[in-house]
Amino acid sequence: MKPARRRGLAEEAADRIRDEILSGRFAPGSALREVELAASLQVSRGSVREGLAILEREGLVHSEWHRGTRIIELSETDITEVYEVRAALDRLATLTAAERGRPGQFDELDRLVAAMDQEASGAADGARLVALDIEFHDCVYAMAGNGRLTSAWEAVRSQVHLFQAHRVRLSHEHYRTRVVDEHRELATLLRAGRVEGLGDLAEEHVRSASRGLIESLRELHR
Known part of the structure; x- marks a missing residue:
């Protein structure tokens, strides 16, 4: 080091x-x-x-x-617990951000999606993609403007980053093919202020990540 x-x-x-x-x-x-x-x-x-x-x-x-x-261990219990907490937090953060977000913040989300797209279209450095993924959600929480909600996110943020990094290492192609479209859809609905279905989309985005990581772990141990 x-x-x-x-x-x-x-x-x-x-x-x-x-x-x-x-x-x-x-x-x-x-x-x-x-x-x-x-x-x-x-x-x-x-x-x-x-x-x-x-x-x-x-x-x-x-x-x-x-x-x-x-x-910490990379166990199914740990993954499930962290992503269940994250799903609830992301739902609230995303719905609140749709109501409170400013034009410049929506532009920042679009910039991050474009950066993800560029990474995924090239050599696709997994670590860089994960960093952009986390940065996207940092921005959503900042848009929500709720200090206690942001603190709750920060309490699990490093664990989420760790699990996402392992998700990429175990199944890079699966992550690479999904990360851009999922974040682009979130950014589009956030900018439009379309709260109908947005909370469900935010939750499913998280639960899909959890399922993908758990499935990759099971494959590894077969």
Whole structure:
């Protein structure tokens, strides 16, 4: 990993470790050892410990007394729970964004869809597509303008990012062929302010992702 810069060392450590988790270089369920991380990042164990606490609040890792810290597992239960919460949040965020969104924000959604399309039409870097996917939904939550709703999204955002990244690694082609059309449809309905059916579409967008990831996991373990 790259050494941490002298910004806020706990935050820098969290950023670096998060990047490694989301990239797949640290596998789900694997142990994170403070001594090794501190040496790699060239910071103190205290900074690493604080950084891991940040990631635990995001739901990416969990710590147990005398058992250390591990990255969350990629289990069907974890996937189902996270995506069920996300489906409910996205439904509310999308419906609210349709009512409160400003022209410039709708333009930003269109820009993100165009960027997804360009990525998917080329070499289709999976990590870049997932980053654009998450950015699209960040924008929807910002459009909704509900601070508590945004906080609820941020509580599961890193877990969603992790699961989506694994979805791409397990079934890149399936994700690539769906991501653009699904987000374009959401952006079109949001701009039109068409709330009829919009909440159902937002939920199905999430549930489809959950089903796709679970099916890929089952295929992997057959």
